[in-house]
Amino acid sequence: MKSNIAKTAGAAAVALLALSGAASAEDRAFGWSVNxxxxxxxxxxxxxxxDGDPAFQAGADFTYGILYAGIWGSNTDDAFTNSSAEVDFYAGIKPVLGPVTFDFGIIYYYYPGDDFDVADYVEGKAGASISPVKNLSLAATLYYxxxxxxxxxxxxxxxxxxxxxLPSVGIFTPTVSGLVGHSEFDDFSALSYTYWNAGIALAVEKFTFDFRYWDTDIDIISATGExxxxxxxxxxxxxALP
Known part of the structure; x- marks a missing residue:
């Protein structure tokens, strides 16, 4: 990997695991899911x-107490590197302090078939989420x-x-959500941009159907003119199962 983030994330994980050493055996139960x-x-x-086309995606997640790890993949379309897939490997911890759930993790973005070995990279993550009132969740996350x-x-x-x-409507449980993000490129400031989305997800049994609007304040043109x-x-x- 071409990043030193793993060392920092590892040190943080050790420190937080030490603080959480008093957790009960029930808190350290193993869990898994696939999607x-x-x-x-x-x-x-x-x-x-x-490039504006559909994608098939799948992943698997594993948890043990506050620890988590997983893998996720999707087809992609990158004419420059000739890569047609993305595979993400990630791991981290989610300690809880009062009403706040923290999330400290590391993500490795892998693009098989990359002709120039320039697409893969490692990213660290630090976030916190809270539910100030019933059914409402707020979160803030920094990636680096x-x-x-x-x-x-x-x-x-x-x-x-x-x-x-929201309250259930028939067999569906709807959730409205939105996101605002900003990526700041220190070495290439012209690439910095803001993005946002808003939408509704309808959950029924093991299925979730999501309808979402996306936009940004930057224009990125593909090799096909898209x-x-x-x-x-x-x-x-x-x-999602089970």
Missing amino acids: VGGTSDYIFRGVSQT TDEGTFNTGEIFTYEGTAAYT NLSDERFVFTAKL
């Missing part, structure tokens, strides 16, 4: 990763990489999210 789904357009931080994809140097990304679960970062509506369907 599969499809989307009309794979959007990452406001930018299409599939010291060498972004395509060798774009240091990138700080800030995100704030809000979600509110504006990868303009406004768009995206539909996503996902099945």
Whole structure:
């Protein structure tokens, strides 16, 4: 990997694990889940990763107490690197202090088939979430990489999210949510941009159907002439088990 973030994240994990050493055996139960789904357009931080085309996605998550790890993948369309897939490996801890749940983790973005070995990168994450009133959740997260994809140097990304679960309508449980984020490129300031989304997710049994509007304040044009970062509506369907 071309990042030193793993060392910092590892030190933080050791410290927080020491603080949480008094957790009960019940708190350290093992859990797992898998998910599969499809989307009309794979959007990452406001930018299409599939040149405006649909994507198939799948992942698996594992937990043990405050520890978590997982893998997630999607098809992509990158004419520059010739990579047609993204695979994310991630791990971290979620300690709880009073009403606040923290999230400290590390993510490795891997793009198999990258002809130039410039797409893969590692990112650290530090976040916190809270539910000030019933059915409302608020979260803030900072992401950092010291060498972004395509060798774009240091990138700080800030995100704030809000979600509110509404009363059930028939068999569906709706949740309205929104996100505002900003990616700051230290070495290439012209690439810095803000992105946002708003939408509604309908949950029924093991399925979630998400209808979402995305937009940004930057124009990123693909090799085919597609504006990868303009406004768009995206539909996503996902099945999660167990």
